[in-house]
Amino acid sequence: MLNITGSPVEGDNFFGREEELGRLRRALEAGNHVLLLGPRRVGKSSLVAEISRLLSNDGWSVVTLDVQHVADEAAFLHELLDSLKRSDVELPVLTHIEGAVTAFRRMFRGTRVKGAGIEINIGDEPADWETAAGELRKLIPTLSGNARRMMIAVDELPVFLSKLLAESDGVERVRRMLDWLRSIRQACGTSLPWLLCGSIGLDSFVDRHSLSSTINELQPQTIGAFDEETAVQCLHRLANSAPYTLHLTADVAREMIQRVGWPIPYYLQLMFHALVELPQAQRSQSYPAVADIEAAYQTLLGPHHRSHFAHWDSRLGDLLNPQELNRVRTILKHLCGLPEGSEHGVLLNVLAAESPHADTRALDRELRDLLEFLERDGYLIRIGDTFAFRSFLLRDYWKKRFA
Ligand SMILES: Nc1ncnc2c1ncn2[C@@H]1O[C@H](COP(=O)(O)OP(=O)(O)OP(=O)(O)O)[C@@H](O)[C@H]1O
Ligand SMILES: [Mg+2]
Structure with a gap:
């Protein structure tokens, strides 16, 4: 298990969460569309990455997309289409769908730069949201007819929606996007489950903009901090994994947990990193000891760790x-x-x-x-x-x- 502080983890680097994985798997196998909710940095994307890996190992086709950098509807459709193509899903010939999405994208960008006097030639292709989005709505539910089971996981949808909200007619555009996604999920029924999560909760987002009805069929599942025993085991696993062999007593592990005050795996990884990289000059005689925890904690508060x-x-x-x-x-x-x-x-x-x-x-x-x-x-x-x-x-x- 590597000491990773920031990017989502999976496989050997993913610790614990057996209960959450089991619950998620049962929900997806039964064909539920799931909304994964939890506090910031608790490990949502990692849980999605790990369940995706496990289901892929079991023969599922898993389509994953992260839309945090997507700026508008056209880019969203493009990203969705791209992630389908990147996956191992058997796709029919997509020429007309790609044509519709590309035309919509060009038209969309075109309307934005028209003010600057740039002419966009969109040719004869139909170039509106209804056509492009409608093609994808028709396509996606048919994919679940393949022999392999399939799942679509979308991360950071609310970050994208927040950007859309700030545009002109933002609320209407967000509603249209959420309605469209819901209609696809409905057409997919139980044969192609969707899994949604994000660093901003979609539930908070829709609540705040009176759009709750657009996600009311999703099954909410939650993920929280580790309990103390799991947190101690996680620290031990880190301490005993290459490249480190740190002799961490249970007392030292508990002190680390006490000091961060809330054992989400991210903070454990950060504390571990700070302890294992504590400069020699700051280490106690009996390093790693309870006495070293405060020094490690203080390094996390230094300017170099702000990005965390x-x-x-x-x-x-x-x-x-x-x-x-x-x-x-x-x-x-x-x-x-x-x-x-x-x-x-x-x-x-x-x-x-x-x-x-x-x-x-x-x-x-x-x-x-x-x-x-x-x-x-x-x-x-x-x-x-x-x-x-x-x-x-x-x-x-x-x-x-x-x-
Ligand atoms: N199961 C786990 N085992 C080990 N480390 C984990 C685990 N889950 C999360 N982490 C740690 O937490 C960090 C953040 O995880 P992740 O990106 O999955 O959180 P998140 O909830 O998606 O965060 P955000 O709210 O910012 O989207 C990882 O880089 C890793 O350090
Ligand atoms: Mg995340």
């Missing part, structure tokens, strides 16, 4: 409008200095102090929504009426960076 947490910051801007973003930043800035957290009422006062003219009831409603979002995405934990940073590591990063 920047994601938590930047994804906020993908989902929230500027006013919500300001409020969330105020909440997080307030909470990063308070390990024990703050009560809802205190947070309301903090927001009210920044917006003295806001209607208190409206502000209270807004706060509730934002806290729910922060809890769902793994920034905060709620205990009774008190909210606090879920991970000590993220809290200390936030404090260092923004307080």
